[in-house]
Each structure stands twice: as structure tokens, then as C-alpha cells.
Amino acid sequence: MKGTLAQVRTYERSVQLLMVNQFTINLGFYMLMPYLAAHLSGSLGLAGWVVGLVLGVRNFSQQGMFLVGGTLADRFGYKPLIVAGCVLRTLGFATLGLVDSLAALIAASAATGLAGALFNPAVRAYLAADAGERRVEAFALFNVFYQAGILLGPLIGMVLTGVDFRVTCLVSAGIFALLSIVQIRALPTRRADDSTGNENDRDGVLAQWRGILANRPFLLFSGAMIGSYVLTFQVYLALPLEVRRAGGDGQFGTAAVAGLFAVSGLSTILGQTRVTAWCKARYEPGQALTRGLAAMGLAFVPLLLSTALPVPDSGMGLWLLATVPPTLAALLLAVGTMIAYPFEMDTIVRLCGDRLVATHYGLYNTICGIGITLGNLLTGAALDAARQAGMPALPWISLCALGLACAAALYALHRTGRLATPAPQPQPAVA
Numbered sequence: 001m002k003g004t005l006a007q008v009r010t011y012e013r014s015v016q017l018l019m020v021n022q023f024t025i026n027l028g029f030y031m032l033m034p035y036l037a038a039h040l041s042g043s044l045g046l047a048g049w050v051v052g053l054v055l056g057v058r059n060f061s062q063q064g065m066f067l068v069g070g071t072l073a074d075r076f077g078y079k080p081l082i083v084a085g086c087v088l089r090t091l092g093f094a095t096l097g098l099v100d101s102l103a104a105l106i107a108a109s110a111a112t113g114l115a116g117a118l119f120n121p122a123v124r125a126y127l128a129a130d131a132g133e134r135r136v137e138a139f140a141l142f143n144v145f146y147q148a149g150i151l152l153g154p155l156i157g158m159v160l161t162g163v164d165f166r167v168t169c170l171v172s173a174g175i176f177a178l179l180s181i182v183q184i185r186a187l188p189t190r191r192a193d194d195s196t197g198n199e200n201d202r203d204g205v206l207a208q209w210r211g212i213l214a215n216r217p218f219l220l221f222s223g224a225m226i227g228s229y230v231l232t233f234q235v236y237l238a239l240p241l242e243v244r245r246a247g248g249d250g251q252f253g254t255a256a257v258a259g260l261f262a263v264s265g266l267s268t269i270l271g272q273t274r275v276t277a278w279c280k281a282r283y284e285p286g287q288a289l290t291r292g293l294a295a296m297g298l299a300f301v302p303l304l305l306s307t308a309l310p311v312p313d314s315g316m317g318l319w320l321l322a323t324v325p326p327t328l329a330a331l332l333l334a335v336g337t338m339i340a341y342p343f344e345m346d347t348i349v350r351l352c353g354d355r356l357v358a359t360h361y362g363l364y365n366t367i368c369g370i371g372i373t374l375g376n377l378l379t380g381a382a383l384d385a386a387r388q389a390g391m392p393a394l395p396w397i398s399l400c401a402l403g404l405a406c407a408a409a410l411y412a413l414h415r416t417g418r419l420a421t422p423a424p425q426p427q428p429a430v431a
Helices: 002-008 013-043 048-076 078-098 102-163 165-186 205-213 216-235 238-247 251-282 285-298 301-306 315-351 357-389 394-415
Strands: none
Touching (some): 002 251, 013 078, 013 102, 102 315, 102 357, 216 251, 216 357, 216 394, 238 251, 251 315, 285 315
């Protein structure tokens, strides 16, 4: 970890601040969100469909507004959108802890989702701009801080929620309020055209969107990368369900699920920078992306092999069967993500020609968000079909095939040169 911090200090102050900001953003978010459903259904006594509605509104407002948030960041500058997102999340989280009416809960949930849509594309575009030629390494470090927030947030939230969920909400809101002040005072102003100097970025919004939608390599890349998000999300969906199916819903199941998250987060914190340096020294970006997706697909092989084993009734054998294959899958998913993520973020910047970077990130997030939703629906259907048909291997075969298919698509894009930096667009002659 000392080596990681030493690397962070070699970057500009703005890059350092963005990394710490992302850790704090994830700390505050994951301190609260894992416990929100239990608060809504337990403390407030809301029906299951209402809980789903409140949570769904947050996800929809974030995924649906990423493109708008990215566009605003490119038009008005990255800092105002980052600050606005933090302020909005402050208000949203405080409201979630202080109200009990359905309308107010829905409004607060929508605000927290919109906040993410405002600052996520802006943070990534700002980081890409100020990291310059060291983008890949910067995004590797960024992922370390990102995962550290995800790992620590739920632990602090568990302690605070043990006192009162409202305390969790107010502490999380306070973190975002403090973060807003820090951004205002310490984060330098950065406009999108500070680095590009391209006045064409001031075209109308619809013209900009049409130009992005005409960027075929970017759209093909976005479609191929959907699988990576579907696969990594299984740490929250298929793997916990498998642990509880095999090991039960008691304390053992809870501890085993917590172990999945710990393995995923700790492996990234400890290994991300080393993996990135190793891959950058040996592979082109397209080759690293292909290998990362292949690793994600192969992550489900341990679960596939476990379906051929007899299920013990109890004892150490049952414990091992319920924990080892899912834990190996979580570890391999983390390795695949470590390989792919920094090159993924860098490739988006290259495919957009360093123009309208936040808008491209916004559209990319929306495309992948829609893919996650559809992928989770299909994964859930595969899990149900597997139980009903007595075919436990079905979900794992499907997920392996998805990863390998996306790896093949990325390999084809790399071989045909579609992941290379596009040629600069000719500028109109000045009269």
C-alpha cells in the first residue's frame, strides 16, 4: 500500500484529490445503500414492491441521466458537475434518513441517482485530462481507491446502522457535505476544452450526440464491454445466491457472502497496480482487454466444475463446496477486472479522439447500465430454470460463454484496428 501511495504522490494535486474524492464518495454511498432496503421494509414497514420502486428509481435516474450529466460536464466544466453531484447526494441521503412519506422517499432516491449521473462522467473525464500520457496507470490507482471505499463503507455502515439507520444517513450526508466543501475550495477548475482547444465542442447538444452515435468503433466497443459489467455484477447476484443455496441463510451464509466481497476488494487493493504494470509492459490495450474479458468468463469454471460433485449433507465438505468455488470465482473476476479496467477507461478517451470525453463516458455508462439490467434479468431466469430443470450447470455455462464471446468480440475489434486512436478530423479552413 505504501507503494501505491508513493505512486499517487507523483501525480498532479488535482489527480490526487480526485482519487481521494472517489474513495470518499464510495465510502459514503456504500455506508448507506446496503442497508436501505432493510430500513424501508423493516423500520418503515413498506411493502416489497414499494421498496423495489424506491431502489429502482435511484438506479433509473442514474443510468438514464449519465449522458446528460456527461454533456453538461463537457459544456460547463468538470468541477461544477462534481460539486453539484456531491451537494445533491448530501440532500438526498439526509432526506432518506429524515422522512417516511413515499413521495419524499422517491424524490430523495431520484436525487441520489441523479447525483451519480452528474459527477461520475465528470470525475473520469477530469482524471483522464490531467493524467495525460499516464492515464492507464492513473485509472489503475483510481480503481484501488474505488474498491477501498466499497470495502470499508459497509463495515462502517453496519456499526452505525446498529445504532440507528438515521445516524447512518446523516453521517453519510455529512461526508458528502464535507466533500462538497473540499471540492469547492481545493479542486482546480477544468473545462473540457482546456486540453483539446477544440471549438467544435461548443456545437449544439443534438449535433454532438449525433456525432457520438456516428462513432461506430466507440459503439462497437461499448457493446462488447457490456459483458464485463454483467459478469462482475454477479459478485452481488449469482455468487451470493449460490453460497446461500449450498450453505444456507444462517450466520455461515452471511459470513461466506461477506468473504466474497472481501476477496474481491482486497485483491484489487493489493494487486491492481502490479497487474496493470505487468500487462502494460507486455500487451497492447486491445490484447489486455481481450485477456481481461476471457479471465472474467473463465471465472465461472470453478462453479461449473462444482456441479459435478456430490453435495454433502453437512460438515466440512458442505462448507468447502459452498465457499471455495464462489470465492475462486470472485477472485478471478477481480483479476479480470484488474486487467481490463485501466485499459477500458483509456480506450474510451482514445476512441473519442480526446473530444467530449465526459459525454462519451456518460453514454458508455448508460449503455453498460442497460446491459447490466438485461443481463441480470437473464441471469436470474437462468438460475430459476436451472433449479426447475435440475440443471445446475446452466447459469455457469451461460456466464462462461458470455465472457468468452465478449473476449472474442474485443479481439476482433483489436485485430481490425477499430480500437486504435482515430485519425484527427480535418478542421475547416480559416478565411
